[in-house]
Amino acid sequence: MVPAMTSFEERLTHLPRLGVGISCEFNGGTRALNLDAVHTREAFPELIHFLEVGTDVGRGLDEHMRRWVETGLPTTYHFLDINLEESEDLDAPWIAATIDLADSLNASWLCGDAGLWHFGGRERGHFLLLPPILCDSSAREMAATIATLQEKTNRLVLPENPPAAAFVGPLHLLEYYARVVESADCGFLLDCAHLAIFQAMRGHDPLDGLEDFPLDRIIEVHIAGGEERESHGFTYIDDTHSPAPLDACWKIFDYVQARARNLRAVVYECEHNLLHDVIPVFEQLNQRFPKLPEDSPCPTPPSIV
Amino acid sequence: MPHTALNRVIVRMLFDPLFVEQIYTAPEPTLRPLKIPDHLITELLKTDRRAWQIDTERRKRTLHSLIGEFKCSTTLALAETGSIGLLDAFFSHQLFHRSVQTRGSLSGAFAEYLTHLHTEGNVTHPHYLDLLTLEATKAQCRRELTQTLPSPSPEGYHLPPGVHSKELNGNVIPALNQIEHYLYELSLLPALALCEDRPAFPPLPPVSSPAHYLFRPREGDVHLSPVSVVVHDALNEVESPLSRERFLKKMKRRGLSTERANELLDALLEEGLLYRLPLTRKSS
Numbered sequence: 001m002v003p004a005m006t007s008f009e010e011r012l013t014h015l016p017r018l019g020v021g022i023s024c025e026f027n028g029g030t031r032a033l034n035l036d037a038v039h040t041r042e043a044f045p046e047l048i049h050f051l052e053v054g055t056d057v058g059r060g061l062d063e064h065m066r067r068w069v070e071t072g073l074p075t076t077y078h079f080l081d082i083n084l085e086e087s088e089d090l091d092a093p094w095i096a097a098t099i100d101l102a103d104s105l106n107a108s109w110l111c112g113d114a115g116l117w118h119f120g121g122r123e124r125g126h127f128l129l130l131p132p133i134l135c136d137s138s139a140r141e142m143a144a145t146i147a148t149l150q151e152k153t154n155r156l157v158l159p160e161n162p163p164a165a166a167f168v169g170p171l172h173l174l175e176y177y178a179r180v181v182e183s184a185d186c187g188f189l190l191d192c193a194h195l196a197i198f199q200a201m202r203g204h205d206p207l208d209g210l211e212d213f214p215l216d217r218i219i220e221v222h223i224a225g226g227e228e229r230e231s232h233g234f235t236y237i238d239d240t241h242s243p244a245p246l247d248a249c250w251k252i253f254d255y256v257q258a259r260a261r262n263l264r265a266v267v268y269e270c271e272h273n274l275l276h277d278v279i280p281v282f283e284q285l286n287q288r289f290p291k292l293p294e295d296s297p298c299p300t301p302p303s304i305v
Numbered sequence: 306m307p308h309t310a311l312n313r314v315i316v317r318m319l320f321d322p323l324f325v326e327q328i329y330t331a332p333e334p335t336l337r338p339l340k341i342p343d344h345l346i347t348e349l350l351k352t353d354r355r356a357w358q359i360d361t362e363r364r365k366r367t368l369h370s371l372i373g374e375f376k377c378s379t380t381l382a383l384a385e386t387g388s389i390g391l392l393d394a395f396f397s398h399q400l401f402h403r404s405v406q407t408r409g410s411l412s413g414a415f416a417e418y419l420t421h422l423h424t425e426g427n428v429t430h431p432h433y434l435d436l437l438t439l440e441a442t443k444a445q446c447r448r449e450l451t452q453t454l455p456s457p458s459p460e461g462y463h464l465p466p467g468v469h470s471k472e473l474n475g476n477v478i479p480a481l482n483q484i485e486h487y488l489y490e491l492s493l494l495p496a497l498a499l500c501e502d503r504p505a506f507p508p509l510p511p512v513s514s515p516a517h518y519l520f521r522p523r524e525g526d527v528h529l530s531p532v533s534v535v536v537h538d539a540l541n542e543v544e545s546p547l548s549r550e551r552f553l554k555k556m557k558r559r560g561l562s563t564e565r566a567n568e569l570l571d572a573l574l575e576e577g578l579l580y581r582l583p584l585t586r587k588s589s
Contacts (some may be wrong), residue, residue, distance in 0.1 A: 026525065086309065119316045120404070123448070125370040125411045128363075133308035135345065141306065166356035168311065168348050234355035 007219070008185045011156045015219065016108055018074050018265040019049035020282065021289035023081070023222075026055040028271055029064050035271045035278070038067045043275075047282040049291055052267045053105055057097035058079035058122065061104065069105055076220070076265065077107035081122055084114040084159055085132040087145045094122075095152050102155060108265075110149070111189045111220060114142060114159030114180070131162045135167025136175045143183035150186060158219055160189035163197050163239035173198045174209035187219035190256060193226050193269075196248035197237045204235035206248035207255055218260040223253050223285065224269035241269045243277040257288055310340045310347065316405050318357045320364060320396040320455045329354050364396050371395075371415045374444045377484040378419055378437040383427045384506040391427060410448065416441040431512040432480045437471040439481065439518075439529070442469055446520050446527040460582045461546040462570070468578055470532060470540040473558070475516040478529070512575040521578070535561065536578075539569055542578060 028034050051068045053075050055061060061069070068075065079098060083089040102110060116130040132138045142159065150157045159180060161173055169176070173195070181188045199206050208226045225242030226249065228235060237246070245253075257263065266289045270278040314336065318325045328335050329350065334348050372379050372392075379392060395401050397416045404414035419437050422428045449466035475519050490497075497503040517537035518529045532540075542555045549570065556566035573579040 009309070023514050063402045083330060116312060119313070121410065123410055123412060124373065125367045125415075128316070128319070130312065135308055135348075137306050138308035141308070164351045165359050168315065169308075170344070170347070170348055204372070229359075231359040231361070232355045234353055234359065236356065236359060 006151075008156075008187065009083050009187040011150075012187075012262060015156065015262075015264055017292060017295045018076070018108060019295055020047065020075070020266045020268065020285045020289055021050035021052055021074075022048050022271060023052040023054060023070075023078070023267050023269045024064060024271055026065075027062050029062070031272055033274065035273070035275060036064060037271070038071060039062070040275065041071070041073070042239075042298070044279065044282065046291075047286055048278070049295070050076065050108075050265065052076045052078050052111075053107070054078040054080055055101070056122075057094055057101065058171050060101065065105070075105040075107050076081035076267075077102045077105055077110050078108060079112040079117075080116040081117050081127075081150075082112065083116045083118065083246075084145050084149075085116055085138055085142050087141055087148070090145050090148060099153050102153065109156040109158060109187075109219070109234065110153060111160055113162035114146075114177075115162045129162055129164075131164040131167050131173075132169075133174065134167060134171040134173060136171070136179070138169070139171075140183065142208065143180045146180065146186050156187055157184075157188040157197070158187045159184075160191050160222070161194050161198070163191070163194040165201065165236040167201065168197060172202075172204075172209045174213045175269070177211050179213045180215060181217045186217070187262070188217045189220040189222065190218050190252075190260075191222040191224075192249045192256070193222065193224040193239060193245060195252055196246055197226060197239060199248065200237055204300040206251045210252070210255055215256065215260045217261050218256060218263055220265040220267065221253060221256060221263065222267050222269055223249060223262075223281075225249075241272060243270060243273045243281065245281070252290070263289070307340065307342050309450055311345050313406050313408075314339060314341060314349075315357075317402055319360070320367070320405075320456075322358055324398050326466065338441065339355055354360055364393055367396070367411075368392060369413060371535050373438045374447075375415065375419060375437070377481050378440050379431060380478060380484050380488060380506075381430050381433050381436060382419065384421060385428050385430055385433075391422065394423050412444050412448070412522070413441075416444065430509075431508055432474070435477045435512075436481060436484075438471055439477060441475060442471055442520050443527045445469070446522065450464040450522055459546045461548045462485065462543055462552060462574075462579050463546045464540060464543050465577065465580055466518070467527060468540070469520045470537040470546075471520065472515050472516060472517055472537065475513040477516075483509055520576075536573070539573060540553050540578065546582075 001051060022037050022040065024037055036050045050073060053065050055080060082094065113129055115132040118126040120126050132142060146157050146159060159177065167173065177188060196206055199208060223245050225240055225241055225244045226237045226246050227240045229238045266285055268281055268285055312543055318328065332346050332350055346446050380482055383389065395415060398418055400414045400418045404411055407490055414435065423433055446469060448469040487504065517532050517534055519532040539556060542552060552570055553566045554565055557563065574581065
């Protein structure tokens with residue numbers, strides 16, 4: 001058993017390198033088009049090395065997720081129900097239920113979009129995904145929430161930059177999350193597709209802000225497809241998770257992958273597409289972020305003594 | 306915190322284009338009372354107002370979610386008014402906005418809105434309020450089951466979470482069953498809505514004399530069962546925690562002898578319809 005850890009550097013020493021993985025969401029298999037992670041892994045064991053499980057305490061694990069757990073292969077837990085920007089949302093029952101879920105998955109770490117997953121309480125009709133207000137008071141509150149969550153779960157918590165058509169606040173998104181991760185002493189999940197959307201919506205170059213971001217905090221990256229859409233004359237990029245990542249997304253990925261010395265995992269969010277459309281991207285990702293011989297197939301996450 | 310206040314405003318903007326218009330037309334008078342500092346008002350106004358309305362299905366999806374707990378009362382409202390716009394208007398109503406602004410329950414606000422439709426004379430069917438009370442009470446019970454009890458709770462006798470008793474007309478359950486059967490028929494072939502020979506909304510049984518129903522959790526949901534007026538009255542007295550002495554006094558005022566009231570209290574404890582927090586203190 002590993003003693004309770006208090007610093008990012010300590011947690012890093014116990015963090016496994018997972019390689020390239022695929023994502024899933026609760027009851028994703030009920031959608032017409034859904035890649036079964038277990039079957040896909042069986043068909044392409046050299047391309048998919050872990051599963052990122054997206055769910056919440058209200059729904060738990062579905063049959064697909066349980067089948068993956070039975071394989072003993074690595075997982076990470078992506079929450080869909082905690083407002084990291086709202087410390088009052090972090091209550092004891094949620095923490096306990098999340099620990100149970102993460103333990104049942106043997107999850108290497110916790111991660112999830114960092115903003116608001118719901119307004120008010122966790123009730124029907126309240127769920128939506130909002131980015132944080134990009135200001136200092138928000139960054140401080142988010143950092144405090146993450147620090148508490150890491151302490152209570154004794155797992156690394158990786159905030160992820162969410163997608164949105166509108167971001168409000170004086171800070172650049174990367175400046176905001178830099179403040180969060182330094183203050184919370186946590187890692188970061190950089191979603192390259194979401195960052196590409198932010199940069200486009202704010203009129204920035206895809207790589208703007210990355211040179212000042214603490215890249216050694218990036219533990220995981222996401223890559224996914226997006227598509228330009230139009231609504232009432234307003235053009236935006238929709239986070240569609242279609243097979244082909246935008247050029248801006250690849251540009252960000254390549255920049256980060258070459259510099260993030262602590263990068264442990266890459267997730268290609270593509271599960272609602274045809275297999276033959278996504279295999280080439282999995283092949284590319286495995287070339288750029290290959291599974292190494294020393295990577296553990298079944299890492300044991302740290303837990304409290 | 307200013308970002309918390311702004312988040313609530315943004316949620317309201319995502320649902321209500323009229324509110325978006327109000328903000329962009331008169332930002333300071335709209336936002337300063339909501340404690341949004343001037344520098345964040347400036348930041349908010351930098352956003353293209355069309356960005357708040359790209360999700361054109363948001364209101365429908367949320368309405369679908371809310372209607373899930375108010376199936377029969379909303380169906381009755383739609384049968385009488387023929388207007389989905391009346392339900393959709395909830396998202397532009399002050400009840401919705403207040404609910405978001407106060408971090409309240411959307412379900413509770415929606416129940417209030419549905420009551421308001423009756424008060425305003427939009428929905429007048431005799432079964433409507435009782436059906437709404439039935440569904441709103443079940444919704445309340447479900448939420449109580451997931452809430453943490455306040456700590457420390459007052460000493461005395463309490464209703465357990467998810468337990469309530471209501472007085473409703475005796476034909477409310479048959480009315481509810483008829484509406485549910487009608488909805489089931491439509492669910493078999495949703496495109497029936499397009500047909501002139503679609504099933505008509507059924508005539509409901511007449512409103513009858515009052516009956517009393519116990520709401521309690523069972524098998525993962527909230528179930529209803531008829532109870533005597535005595536049990537109903539007793540449970541309603543304990544909507545706020547009471548000592549045994551005060552319970553006996555209240556039941557005496559309702560005509561129950563002290564002996565009978567004591568027996569009743571013990572029976573309700575035995576049944577799990579009440580629970581008691583310790584009254585005795587540890588001796589030093």
